[in-house]
Amino acid sequence: MADAVPHVGLPPVTVNILTGFLGSGKTSLLKRLLTQPDLKDSAVLINEFGEIGIDHFLVEEVDEDVVLLKSGCICCTIRGDLKEALLDLDQRRAAGRVPAFTRLILETTGLADPAPIVATLVADPALRHHFRIGNIVTVVDAVNGARNLDAHPESVRQAAVADRLVLSKTDLADAGTVDLVERRLAALNPAADIHRLDESRTPEASLFLGDIHDASARRSEVARWLASESLEHHHHHHDRPDVNRHDDVRAFLLTAEKPLDWARFGLWLSMLLNRHGTEVLRLKGLLSIRGVDTPVVVQGVQHLIHKPVHLDAWPDGIPGTRIVVIAQGLDPAIVRRSFKAFVDTPAGQKAT
Amino acid sequence: MCGLCGTFGAADHWTDGLGEGTALSPTAERRRRAQIANEVLGLYGLKLTEWANRFTLTGRTGKSAVVDQFGGIWAEAERLTGRACDPLDPAVIEAMEARQRAGSHG
Numbered sequence: 001m002a003d004a005v006p007h008v009g010l011p012p013v014t015v016n017i018l019t020g021f022l023g024s025g026k027t028s029l030l031k032r033l034l035t036q037p038d039l040k041d042s043a044v045l046i047n048e049f050g051e052i053g054i055d056h057f058l059v060e061e062v063d064e065d066v067v068l069l070k071s072g073c074i075c076c077t078i079r080g081d082l083k084e085a086l087l088d089l090d091q092r093r094a095a096g097r098v099p100a101f102t103r104l105i106l107e108t109t110g111l112a113d114p115a116p117i118v119a120t121l122v123a124d125p126a127l128r129h130h131f132r133i134g135n136i137v138t139v140v141d142a143v144n145g146a147r148n149l150d151a152h153p154e155s156v157r158q159a160a161v162a163d164r165l166v167l168s169k170t171d172l173a174d175a176g177t178v179d180l181v182e183r184r185l186a187a188l189n190p191a192a193d194i195h196r197l198d199e200s201r202t203p204e205a206s207l208f209l210g211d212i213h214d215a216s217a218r219r220s221e222v223a224r225w226l227a228s229e230s231l232e233h234h235h236h237h238h239d240r241p242d243v244n245r246h247d248d249v250r251a252f253l254l255t256a257e258k259p260l261d262w263a264r265f266g267l268w269l270s271m272l273l274n275r276h277g278t279e280v281l282r283l284k285g286l287l288s289i290r291g292v293d294t295p296v297v298v299q300g301v302q303h304l305i306h307k308p309v310h311l312d313a314w315p316d317g318i319p320g321t322r323i324v325v326i327a328q329g330l331d332p333a334i335v336r337r338s339f340k341a342f343v344d345t346p347a348g349q350k351a352t
Numbered sequence: 353m354c355g356l357c358g359t360f361g362a363a364d365h366w367t368d369g370l371g372e373g374t375a376l377s378p379t380a381e382r383r384r385r386a387q388i389a390n391e392v393l394g395l396y397g398l399k400l401t402e403w404a405n406r407f408t409l410t411g412r413t414g415k416s417a418v419v420d421q422f423g424g425i426w427a428e429a430e431r432l433t434g435r436a437c438d439p440l441d442p443a444v445i446e447a448m449e450a451r452q453r454a455g456s457h458g
Contacts, residue, residue: 346455
């Protein structure tokens with residue numbers, strides 16, 4: 001259930017957001033990825049920042065279906081242009097004026113917070129049945145990554161929201177620096193896969209392929225969220241090690257052994273996101289729901305929660321609710337206590 | 353439009369679509385959800401009632417609002433009461449914990 005409803009004739013296009021701080025190597029990565037056969041039927045949209053047109057030249061050489069967004073950035077201004085560009089592309093695709101691409105890669109400006117882009121796609125009624133969000137890929141360069149994470153909140157938010165983190169320019173930094181940035185990223189976003197990249201290595205198409213909408217990849221994708229050692233570390237030790245100095249961004253786990261009542265969970269999460277949506281950078285959960293035979297996957301970016309999807313079985317064979325939360329400025333202990341207070345059914349009450 | 357709901361009108365919300373798997377009719381399920389919500393809404397002097405495939409949210413003064421989706425009640429709750437409805441507020445957590453304890457004895 002719950003995958004996007006396709007419009008007549010054509011299946012929904014998977015949208016991959018490619019983000020990363022200025023100079024991190026997004027366009028270089030994109031250019032190399034687009035030569036791979038698995039990503040051949042991808043269209044590309046670029047949100048250009050300022051007057052520097054370098055991205056434009058590079059990508060135009062790669063793909064003729066490039067549409068440039070004219071506005072600089074960020075939040076609100078991007079949405080109008082983005083919506084128009086997406087609708088225009090969709091109409092051209094439906095009319096056969098461009099090849100029937102199945103994937104759209106959206107490269108953001110280096111300063112963009114990806115959340116408004118997700119919001120545009122998820123919340124707009126004209127778009128959300130034609131497009132669905134695939135993996136969000138964030139590029140962090142090994143040379144300047146640590147400095148950017150320290151100095152720029154956008155950089156932290158981009159890393160926190162990612163499904164895949166690409167550590168670029170690993171051949172230009174010494175091994176100690178690369179390790180340190182990687183550990184910081186793993187602590188900041190334990191649910192994301194981290195890929196090291198240098199000039200000699202071909203980036204994997206799987207950065208974009210194999211997302212939660214893909215039934216064949218779904219179980220291994222969820223297993224990946226939950227497997228992180230650093231998440232366990234955070235779960236048990238609230239005082240973070242030196243590798244994670246992202247001010248108040250924390251990743252933590254919510255768990256429940258007994259199946260949850262879906263209404264109680266929905267009530268709590270919608271209440272939390274209504275008040276603290278901008279602080280919840282990413283949420284990825286595998287849920288055991290009372291009365292539902294299969295595990296349920298819930299995920300969201302800030303206050304936007306995607307439609308839940310089902311898994312056919314528990315990824316590790318162990319039933320039980322586990323939710324990864326990456327939040328800014330929220331105390332994990334308070335969130336855990338609130339979660340328990342709201343979702344546990346009073347013992348004397350009938351469950352249904 | 354509410355970004356949380358991601359929809360206009362009464363179209364689907366992420367909180368819809370996953371029932372309890374029991375034989376409850378949609379109306380009965382909405383009644384059950386309203387009852388659960390009222391455990392929390394009562395702390396703010398509000399009451400949710402199932403009404404014609406939707407919900408109505410009513411305050412102590414009689415002010416009310418129609419809410420299309422179960423997950424969309426909080427923006428209206430804050431508007432009606434003029435208060436922040438914060439599940440991380442220690443007083444709210446304590447009240448919910450006390451309710452659970454009382455439930456366990458009942």
